[in-house]
Amino acid sequence: MDWINAIVQGTLLGGLYALFAAGLSLIFGVMRLVNIAHGDLIVLAAYLGLTVTAALSMNPFVALILVVPLMAGFGYVLQRGVLNWTLGDDILPPLLVTFGLSVIIQNALLEGYSADPQKLNAGAIEVASANIGGLAVGYLPLVMFLTAVLVVAVLQWIFYATALGRAFRAVSDNQDIAQLMGLNRRHVFGLAMALSLAVTAIAGIFLGVRTSFDPATGPARLIFGFEAVIIGGLGNLWGTLAGGVILGVAQSIGAQINPGWQILSGHIAFLIILAVRPRGLFPRMDG
Amino acid sequence: MSVVDTHRVFRVTTASRIASVLGLLLLLALAAAPWWMGRADLRLLGEIYLYLSLAMLWNLLAGYAGLVSVGQQAYVGLGGYVLFALTIFGGLHPFTAIGLSVVIGAIVAIPVAALIFRLRGAYFAIGTWVIAEVFRLGFAQVSALGGGSGISLPVDVVRSLADGRDAREATSYWLTLGCAAAVMAIAYLFLRSRNGLALTAIRDNELAASSLGIDIWRSKFVVYVVVGGLTTFVGSLIFLQKLRISPDAAFSVNDWTAYVIFIVVIGGIGSLEGPIIGTVAFFLLRETLADLGSIYLIVLGAIAIAVMLVAPKGLWGLVQDLTGLRLFPLGYRVEPKQSRKE
Amino acid sequence: MPEPVLDIRKLDAHYRDFQALYGVNITVEAGEVVAIIGANGAGKTTLMRSISGLIRNRAEQITYRGQQIGALRADQIAGLGIALVPEGRQLFQSLSVEENLIIGGRTGRKGAWSLQRVYDLFPVLQERRNVPSTSLSGGQQQMVAIGRALMANPDLVMFDEISLGLAPVIIRQIYESLPTIVGEGMSAMIVEQDITKALSVSSRVYCLQEGRVSLEGRTADVSREQISAAYFGT
Structure with a gap:
């Protein structure tokens, strides 16, 4: 029963990892940008949630109404003000600039909120659970997982059924020709980053409600998100969800064997999949 | 007349010769540091x-x-x-x-x-x-x-x-x-x-x-x-x-990679001189801004981003563009043997 | 006399690191089909990229309907009504046939061309509207590329090497459709290495040689000898 429980809890945790990963996957798909600061942006969203909930004394999930647009706006400005200037054939500039951004965000958070761990308080939902077939399934993990499924479904719909998604795919295929269609790629990239950080906002709030966080929490979130993307296969959003679940299950099985092995076993599962299936389990795009 | 007759190919420049002599002297002086430094x-x-x-x-x-x-x-x-x-x-x-x-x-x-x-x-x-x-x-x-x-x-x-x-x-x-x-x-x-x-x-x-x-x-x-x-x-x-x-x-990713990346980017990536300049710049910054704590790291990150966007070849790249200077004799240069008379 | 649709004055354009065009002057009148011919590397593609804004120049070097557009971005120029059928088709691979056409019309310019009208012109595309553009034959892909440009209802459409790599029967079919396309007041610029094809549909011709205009004139007035002299620089 312990093992089944570990697999169920791991699957639900995988939803959170998919939320970490979805924004990363999205911007890689549109502009081949790997955002090293992605994890720190998730933590930034969590802190933003902290400030909003404290200032307006509201539930963190209600605070999403403010945090999502704020992060999206920040994403658009960040893309047009900084990141657009780094895009080109050379992979170094975007990598190093987002790396610098990561250090800046971490230390700015340290300055603003100190190194003390913080947590978002969502009330009763945090401890409530349902008994399903003898397993205690927490409402929070369940909501987290269903949110991840919903987010992936919405992103999938935007990508394949809307004019915005068509613009994303066109710019991703061929930037020059997309410009000839009247698409301003700088604007399209800005919108992609805005969407990515909107998802990041949701991920940040769930992170903050689930566990405590501090300014140095970001990099590990980036790595979990990255592992989910690679396990699932580049450019495949449903694959990313599957990747998150595999990572979550690997971690909770590891933790079941030895509490110290939780994170390590996730990394090892990732490396094994990388060795056996270098393009991930459900690849759709070349790296 | 072929290009070979009119041009000479060389690697060592006067600057790189002076640099190697100065470098050796500096190395000797630094090797003796335990006798004259705290x-x-x-x-x-x-x-x-x-x-x-x-x-x-x-x-x-x-x-x-x-x-x-x-x-x-x-x-x-x-x-x-x-x-x-x-x-x-x-x-x-x-x-x-x-x-x-x-x-x-x-x-x-x-x-x-x-x-x-x-x-x-x-x-x-x-x-x-x-x-x-x-x-x-x-x-x-x-x-x-x-x-x-x-x-x-x-x-x-x-x-x-x-x-x-x-x-x-x-x-x-x-x-x-x-x-x-x-x-x-x-x-x-x-x-x-x-x-x-x-x-x-x-x-x-x-x-x-x-x-x-x-x-x-x-x-x-x-x-x-x-x-x-x-x-x-x-x-x-x-x-x-x-x-x-x-x-x-x-x-630690900060200590052994972030700082190192900033050093190389600020000094000039893709040159041997860059890391030297970058290391000097990094320690000068650190010794002057160390009291600022995390602000110092924000400044460092911002400088690295600015360098990457404005001068992707770093400080050394700027120096090189202005002077054509090169301290390590890597790669070859070609120049006319004598000025051609029109 | 009405002002020309396109007026290029003393255009010096650079492709990557080297200069590809030197003081080029070209005009296109309303409703006119102009052929641009020249050998490989003569600067034809650089000319197309300059007009469409993929290469940016000085504002006054290119005037379109009285507006200086030389320094505008490609997406701004597209919105003004200049469309390009690029060399090698360059369809969007992750878009279906129909999506490729729809995105061509996203500038929202009003005019005669619609999805249905493109399907009427190339019925085969309607049958295959939902397949990925990559699964089409070369000729069908070229039809999509042309349809995509027409969907923008442009005032000036440029065709860059549309017969390259296609079977002769397909080329004939595409060239037969050109009069329908440009018959409604639309101006066109046709770039071709196949001189005969280009001359057969155009009223005027410019020949480029090493980045300079080496010949210009009415198609009816220029002789074979003049063209080959201008083309090869003999």
Whole structure:
């Protein structure tokens, strides 16, 4: 029963990892940008949630109404003000600039909120659970997982059924020709980053409600998100969800064997999949 | 009349000749530092040499081989733990352990490269980070090495380095100076070797290089393994200076990769002079802004971003564009033998 | 006399690191089909890229309907009504046939061309509207590329090497459709290495040689000898 429980809890945790990963996957798909600061942006969203909930004394999930647009706006400005200037054939500039951004965000958070761990308080939902077939399934993990499924479904719909998604795919295929269609790629990239950080906002709030966080929490979130993307296969959003679940299950099985092995076993599962299936389990795009 | 008759091809310039003479003099003066410098200054210089070495090595990877790693802390930490494990459990003299760390680092780098070379570009970068995390979490599980809280280098191991504290400080200093000089010499000779030329060709045009029959994968693999071995070596010296190791300190992405990247980017990526300039700039900034704490890191990150956007070739690139100066005789230059009369 | 649709004055354009065009002057009148011919490397593609804004120049070097557009971005120029059928088709691979056409019309310019009208012109595309554009034959892909440009209802459409790599029967079919396309007041610029094809549909011709205009005139007035002299620089 312990093992089944570990697999169920791991699957639900995988939803959170998919939320970490979805924004990363999205911007890689549109502009081949790997955002090293992605994890720190998730933590930034969590802190933003902290400030909003404290200032307006509201539930963190209600605070999403403010945090999502704020992060999206920040994403658009960040893309047009900084990141657009780094895009080109050379992979170094975007990598190093987002790396610098990561250090800046971490230390700015340290300055603003100190190194003390913080947590978002969502009330009763945090401890409530349902008994399903003898397993205690927490409402929070369940909501987290269903949110991840919903987010992936919405992103999938935007990508394949809307004019915005068509613009994303066109710019991703061929930037020059997309410009000839009247698409301003700088604007399209800005919108992609805005969407990515909107998802990041949701991920940040769930992170903050689930566990405590501090300014140095970001990099590990980036790595979990990255592992989910690679396990699932580049450019495949449903694959990313599957990747998150595999990572979550690997971690909770590891933790079941030895509490110290939780994170390590996730990394090892990732490396094994990388060795056996270098393009991930459900690849759709070349790296 | 062919071009060969009218032009001469050369590598060594007056500037590079002067630089090599000055460099040797500087090396001699620095080697004598234990006789004319205080203990604190010696320690600072030692730290500078070690950062210079890390910067040189990262520059070889990212600036020449196009392998942008953000996981070199894997090898720094490995070097530290190799030193501690071999001296404490193997009973080896620290010198032997430090020497062996090169070999061990290179051997570890081989399977790591085989695995993460499957990832491209930026994903390669994060892949290297995952490896470093695996090392960190792995060493935290080894209770003999202090587990998650760490371990100190035993007094008798430290004593075996030299008699008396001053002599030990001096020995430790010379090791770091020798390390920086050796890494610079190796980087220079490597870039002049067949592999190094292949690397430069790949960097300048991967497609053309492969059509010339250069095995890109193999060239990059060799660089990765050599740099892995040498970074492990630097790591063993870093923790010989610190005398204490813990997984978080050993595999710190900020200390061993972020700073190093900033040094190389600010100084000038893809040149041998860049890391030197960058190291000097980094320590000048650190010594002046150290009181600011985390603000200092924000400033550093902002400077690195600004440099990357405005002057991607760094401070050295700016100097070079203005003066055409070159201190390391790498690559050839062509100039007319005499001014042509029209 | 009405002002020309396109007026290029003393255009010096650079492609990558080298200069590809030197003081080029070209005009296109309303409703006119102009052929641009020249050998490989003569600067034809650089000319197309300059007009469409993929290469940016000085504002006054290119005037379109009285507006200086030389320094505008490609997406701004597209919105003004200049469309390009690029060399090698360059369809969006992750878009279906119909999506490729729809995205061509996203500038929202009003005019005669609609999805249905493109399907009427190339019925085969309607049958295959939902397949990925990559699964089409070369000729069908060229039809999509042309349809995509027409969907923008441009005032000036440029065709860059539309017969390259296609079977003769397909080329004939595409050229037969050109009069329908440009018959409604639309101006066109046709770039071809196949001189005969280009001349057969155009009223005027410019020949480029090493980045300079080496010949210009009415198609009816220029002789074979003049063209080959201008083309090869003999």
